[in-house]
Amino acid sequence: MKFKGSENYVATQDLMLAVNASITLKRPLLVKGEPGTGKTMLAEEVAEALGVPLLQWHIKSTTKAQQGLYEYDAVSRLRDSQLSDIDGGERVKDINNYIVKGVLWQAFMADKPVALLIDEIDKADIEFPNDLLRELDRMEFYCYETRELIRAKHRPLVFITSNNEKELPDAFLRRCFFHYIKFPDAETMKRIVDVHFPTLKKDLLSAAMKTFYDVRNLPGLKKKPSTSELLDWLKLLVAEDIPLEALQSTDSKVSVPPLVGALLKNEQDTTLFEKLVFMNQRNR
Ligand SMILES: Nc1ncnc2c1ncn2[C@@H]1O[C@H](COP(=O)(O)OP(=O)(O)O)[C@@H](O)[C@H]1O
Ligand SMILES: [Mg+2]
DSSP, rough: OOOOOEEEEEEHHHHOOOOOOOOHHOOOOEEESSTTSHHHHHHHHHHHHTTOOEEEEEEEEOOOOHHHHHOOOOHHHHHHTTTTTTTTTTTHHHHHGGGEOOOHHHHOOOOSSOOEEEEEEGGGGHHHHHTHHHHHSSSEETTTTEEEEEEEESSSEEEEOOOSSSSOOOHHHSSSSSEEEOOOHHHHHHHHHHHHTTOOOOHHHHHHHHHHHHHHHHHOOOOOOOOOHHHHHHHHHHHTOGGGTTTTTTTTOOOOOOTGGGOOOOOOHHHHHHHHHHHHHOOO
């Protein structure tokens, strides 16, 4: 199994190397990077390219590690026991009927190799990564209710993403192969845009990219726009049929680009940007 990039996804050389390294090492691939730099999409594309199903686990602040393994639904069992005349109480007797399998269990039980995405692990509390160490390392866990050891038939290909909101514990990091998706340079960004808008006019793209990188490089921005914001913005420019001139600042006029709300997502950043444009106008 080797990942060589895909039609829908622009993977840089070092990203492909990282994916293949984690496959060779049989360790989870930990992908960090700004939001919108293609971390989630990477897992989807690698799974697709390698022809394996992808099981996804999206982490929230309330997610517990145990939920990825299994949960025992005691409430349903109690309710069924009170209505036990339904099927002679057969269902209630077997505890297996009340074990709700989590994504890890499903991945371990799959007959064919699968890929497993643990998305935005930094959303969970600090104990979460530590609670999954053994499961991800040994690819097994014990179900106390049914007294069985659940062991992976095939080691799943594990992707873990993080937006860097929290540091991850050292013991966890030791077990992963790490890759940071750097913000794409202009060349890579052009390739990414090309995947999404193959028919976009060259001059419109150049003007839009210039504005985009200007906005991104503004010092003091609270939230820099990323790849997905650029794509949204381009989509709007095309849909609204915005003329090229609206993006190019002529000598007499520097203006806020149209639909800037796709790029800047809070009022401080918009104000900062407007101020700069205003100052530029006065300096001319
Ligand atoms: N390398 C890339 N190639 C193609 N599209 C990309 C790439 N990186 C980002 N995108 C686009 O940006 C969007 C956001 O990507 P996503 O994987 O959700 O980001 P993240 O998970 O890092 O926040 C994707 O839906 C895709 O359209
Ligand atoms: Mg994501």
